[in-house]
Amino acid sequence: MSTNNLLNRRRFLQLAAGTAAAGMVLGGSTAQAAEAPHVVVIGGGVGGATFAKYLRLYSPETRVTVIERNRQYQRPYGSSEVIVGNLDMDAITISYDALQQKHGVNFVFDTVTGVDFATRSVSTAGGVTLSYDRLVVSPGISFDYSKIPGMESAEAQAQVLHGWNAGDQLVALQKQLDAVPVNGTVVIVPPPNPYRCPPGPYERAGLIAQFLLTRGDKSPKVMILDPKNGFTTDVTMLQAWNRLYGMNLPKPFEKNYTAEQLATFKTHEQSVIQWVMAEEGGRVIKIDAAKKTVETEKGVIQADMINLIPPLKAGQIALDLGLADASGWCPVDMKTFESTQQPLVHVIGDACIAGDMPKSGYSANSQAKVVALQIKALLAGKPPIAPVLQNTCYALAGRSDYGMFVADVFRQNDKGILKRADQPRYLPFNASEAQYRLSAVYLHAWMDSFTQDIFA
Ligand SMILES: Cc1cc2nc3c(=O)[nH]c(=O)nc-3n(C[C@H](O)[C@H](O)[C@H](O)COP(=O)(O)OP(=O)(O)OC[C@H]3O[C@@H](n4cnc5c(N)ncnc54)[C@H](O)[C@@H]3O)c2cc1C
Secondary structure (H helix, E strand, O other): OOHHHHHHHHHHHHHHHHHHOOOOOOOOOOHHHHHHOEEEEEOHHHOOOOOHHHHHHHHOOEEEEEOOOOOOEEEOOHHHHHOOOOOOOHHHOOOOOOHOOOOEEEEOOOOOEEEEEOEEEEOOOOOOOOEEOOEEOOOOEEHHHHHHOOOOOHOOOOOOOOOOOOHHHHHHHHHHOOOOOOOOOEEEOOOOOOEOOOHHHHHHHHHHHHHHOOOOOOOOOOEEEEEOOEEEEOHHHHHHHHHHHOOOOOOHHHHHOHHHHHOOOOOOOOOOEOOOOEHHOOOEEEEEEOOOOEEEEOOOEOOOOEEOOOEEEEEEEHHHHOOOOOOOOOEOOOOOOOOOOOOOOEEEEHHHEEEOEEEEEHHHHHHHHHHHHHHHHHHHOOOOOOOEEEEEEEEEEOOOOOEEEEEEEEEEEEEEEEEEOOOOEEEOOOOHHHHHHHHHHHHHHHHHHHHHHHHO
């Protein structure tokens, strides 16, 4: 047995004694369990929870402890449906019971405040210290308001909400939306790339447009003020908005369609959704949260409600631990997702830089399963496998029966993680009504089966 293993075993026994005194269960308290390797996970969201479950399935002898600050998980995926009242908070709130009782994953409900990489121990705000053989970090995202003048203060951030991390902000946004006057203006400001859930801000715009029309508004406005000139699923989404919400295609975007495709677009007198791309002056220069005004390169817009999703970075704890680089995201070895900043630490989910993979729940889930296999191999002294990863991002155009998606398979090689380029990724242009309806059915079915895959 190596010195490290001896140290680990001694530390685990000390910890097991300490946490038992504090009334906490680490799981596997027998001497044999104490011999088993211990993997600690920071964050019990999509990445962390999937990893914990699958490592226990692949390697039941390995002890897995998740440190998560909330006792229940509120899923961000699909959470815009709460803002428009299609779902309530209970519908997106998930218990950790099955992971603990069925899969033997240990949970410590606490906030991680530090990691001592030299002694391989994680500490929490509540005073718990846990040692690890391997550490998996999946803390999601944090928000960078420094790039949006007017939004630096806590007061402004309490008035102009993002709703990008589930939680109370969803209910607050729902109230703000309810308070929008008839035929009022809702402004949505999507973040620059890269960010969590590429079609998400646009799906939210569609859902809000549909909500305002369904409640009876005749000429509401949903303005998207974008720092970008395109987004995932844009070609199909803009076609849908042209059909459903009278959106006229921005001139500079026309080049993305063939003449035949362009001929299918109608010109409308009045548009519910307006997408102001960067090239047309959509970039936000300043927000006055109290007055609800948004200054763009094109002019000042008076809104009745503003939903700003500011630039994003890796979750705060990843930044505090020095796992991120200057981009604000965490570089990893793309085969094992082991941090290039710290050995024996793997970063997965939105926080990591994963080549062509988008920051999505599907990606986090796929990475987590791969890393569970890699860590199983590494703990056994075996070489890691060559991973295949996948992602599908579903989105609604607004109406609950009009769906679309982008689907990708990724392979890792010495150039990084690359998407396979030889396959169709989207629904065909001008897909049939039935295909859009079916995509919406797939979306809702995926939402349920995906949650089961992670948490059941
Ligand atoms: C509106 C919206 C719609 C979306 N729709 C989709 C979709 O349709 N499909 C899709 O694939 N993805 C979707 N996503 C994206 C998806 O939700 C995220 O990509 C996914 O949750 C990322 O997983 P993660 O593990 O990286 O982070 P998270 O799921 O956010 O988990 C991070 C966890 O870490 C915990 N944590 C953080 N710091 C600490 C700390 N210091 N101590 C203890 N715990 C900590 C947090 O409490 C949290 O539980 C959507 C997102 C949004 C906002």
